[in-house]
Amino acid sequence: MDDVLAKDRKISQRLAENERILRSLFNNCFDITFRPFFPSDAPAALLVYIAGLADTDKINNELFRPDTPSQWNSLFTDIHLSTVASSDTTESIQEAVEGLLQGQSVLFMEGRPDCYFLDLKAKNGRTIQEPAFEQTIRGPRDSFTEQIEVNVILIRKRIQSTKLKLEPITVGSISRTKLIIVYLEGIVDELVLSQVKERIARIRTTAILESGYIEEMIEDVSFSPFPQMQVTERPDIVSANLFEGKVAVLTDGTPNALIVPMTFWTTFQSAEDYYERFIFASLMRWTRLILFAISLYLPSLFVAITTFHSQLMPTNFLFSLTAAREGVPFPSVIEALLIEFMFEGLREAGIRLPKATGSAVSIVGALVIGQAAVQAGIVSAPMVIVVSMTGIASFAIPRYNMSIAFRILKFPMLILSGMFGLYGVTMGTIALLVHLARLETFGVPYLSPVSPLRPEGIKEVFIRPPKLESKRFRNLFARLRGKIGDEA
Known part of the structure; x- marks a missing residue:
């Protein structure tokens, strides 16, 4: 009903009619404010705004605060309004309503078939602060706000x-x-x-x-x-x-x-890579690639080797591992799933709890529960170490939404390794690569520039090249690509 009332409706020259329509549209809205003015030497006017969205202090102190009656005449002129706030006009009731909902003030005048938009929005947003999730040691410290x-x-x-x-x-x-x-x-x-x-x-x-x-x-x-x-x-x-x-x-x-x-490879790129020297940035990028493999494969590889392929382990390590698992009532895959589930629960609890207690609860909970579970013989100490390393590796991924994907995928990898050993891990990896190779985002292959191969962009994947590359550096990559020119 409200949309029908406002749609394609023109502003009336009668002030009372415009007020009636707006009061009907904003029925049961306590924050809508109507301020009529009846100057002696100027036409009657009506200022409409939503308290909280509009800056009421600025309206009271700058717009409608005449010191003498003679100022009422110049108050409603185009020149005065343009000096107070950037203004525009409209002849549509619907556009006037949209302006009100966006925080603008709307001024109607008797005898005019249009209204003024006055940009007098309140500044109630959060101030610019440091990034909460993408922190860097070197680089800018400002982040986006809700405005x-x-x-x-x-x-x-x-x-x-x-x-x-x-x-x-x-x-x-x-x-x-x-x-x-x-x-x-x-x-x-x-x-x-x-x-x-x-x-x-x-x-x-x-x-x-x-x-x-x-x-x-x-x-x-x-x-x-x-x-x-x-x-x-x-x-x-x-x-x-x-x-x-x-x-x-x-x-x-x-x-x-x-x-x-x-693309998939932007996961391992941090803003700090381009603020530090390229040698350190390239080393950190390789570190993230290794930690990615650990976060996804370490639990499943540990379960596969201990369950199906124990001959791959050194004899002394096998004896040590067997002694540590003595008395544990669950097979390795159930043990890994149990600890991973508890670790994810502690991580989620640390996020949802108040900031003052969240980190303390997650750390103390991990220490107490892990130590008590090992002493009770429910889980083994090596499995606790593996899951802890997996969790730490997942925190090193710069993109939080990508780390969630790896946290999800490690569970099916664990199940496959518990059922088929290294063959299951291989099958899961092949299925994962097929999915990534077929995935596109806005027409761009997800694995680009590795698949399909683009030699000019491949070096940006694994290292952060220097901003001013020397001729020797360019020739080195040219040789790796097999496209060295005659100038070499």
């Missing part, structure tokens, strides 16, 4: 160019959430950009409350455990990816930005 205007400013500060384009889109029939598509003109992949616009335009929903809604609605494969969009709270990461031709999507009300397309 989309602030997030745009943080990107503008880093890319001061007219090539930076920001296209706003409103999504959600009721929530009317504002999205901004960000890209660099002339650098962006036009195919990716067109797909982003097309998929967002196809969204039909009542509410968008967080960027996760957008991520799930426009991704290629919903049932894949792997994330297909990079989620970041750092404006420097967004700016760097824009220079690589990618597209970012900002969502009002959330401190995270979505970056597309995402």
